[in-house]
Amino acid sequence: xxxxxxxxxxxxxxxxxxxxxxxxxxxxxxxxxxxxxxxxxxxxxxxxxxxxxxxxxxxxxxxxxxxxxxxxxxxxxxxxxxxxxxxxxxxxxxxxxxxxxxxxxxxxxxxxxxx
Amino acid sequence: xxxxxxxxxxxxxxxxxxxxxxxxxxxxxxxxxxxxxxxxxxxxxxxxxxxxxxxxxxxxxxxxxxxxxxxxxxxxxxxxxxxxxxxxxxxxxxxxxxxxxxxxxxxxxxxxxxxxx
Numbered sequence: 001x002x003x004x005x006x007x008x009x010x011x012x013x014x015x016x017x018x019x020x021x022x023x024x025x026x027x028x029x030x031x032x033x034x035x036x037x038x039x040x041x042x043x044x045x046x047x048x049x050x051x052x053x054x055x056x057x058x059x060x061x062x063x064x065x066x067x068x069x070x071x072x073x074x075x076x077x078x079x080x081x082x083x084x085x086x087x088x089x090x091x092x093x094x095x096x097x098x099x100x101x102x103x104x105x106x107x108x109x110x111x112x113x114x115x
Numbered sequence: 116x117x118x119x120x121x122x123x124x125x126x127x128x129x130x131x132x133x134x135x136x137x138x139x140x141x142x143x144x145x146x147x148x149x150x151x152x153x154x155x156x157x158x159x160x161x162x163x164x165x166x167x168x169x170x171x172x173x174x175x176x177x178x179x180x181x182x183x184x185x186x187x188x189x190x191x192x193x194x195x196x197x198x199x200x201x202x203x204x205x206x207x208x209x210x211x212x213x214x215x216x217x218x219x220x221x222x223x224x225x226x227x228x229x230x231x232x
Binding site: 033035040041042043044045048058088090092102103104105106108109111 | 121124148150152158159160162165206208210218219220221222223224225
């Protein structure tokens, strides 16, 4: 079984709808991240969480919110989806600690289309 | 602020040849880590190789090696003996100290590599 799972894997929705993307991990990592990927722009950080009580905005948090329900679960919500939120969304995890080496482990991605 | 630059949107290489994918970075933190990830057409992100700022030797992992030139702030990925399965997007990423004592990774925009038979 995959260590980092994302549901759904694909979603098509309409402008103005509320959407939740879910991420679960079995790696026991404290840190979790949400990224979006757009062609030519690489991965951009939306939100990150270093533990259940710690939530931080990333580079592009406007229009998004998150919830860390447990160590293993980190959800991303689009309160009112708009077409420019069409992208590939990745969840990632890493161990805690200040070492520069802390490889991130990525989920398979969720492809979201907002019509 | 930290920044990662990948200047090659696309690269082509003949099968069995070597190819270098460029990555330059900018950070004021003396302690940082550099990563390369591969993203095949299926979409998943695959970790390839890591280089720490204090590492004396260039990192190697099988056919992947990292040409780390600290003074130039570059961390180029070298793939030797290219294979058709190496065709993918490649991302360079860096983790360095951010506010609050955390290490937040920053990604470059990626390089698309196509390996020709």
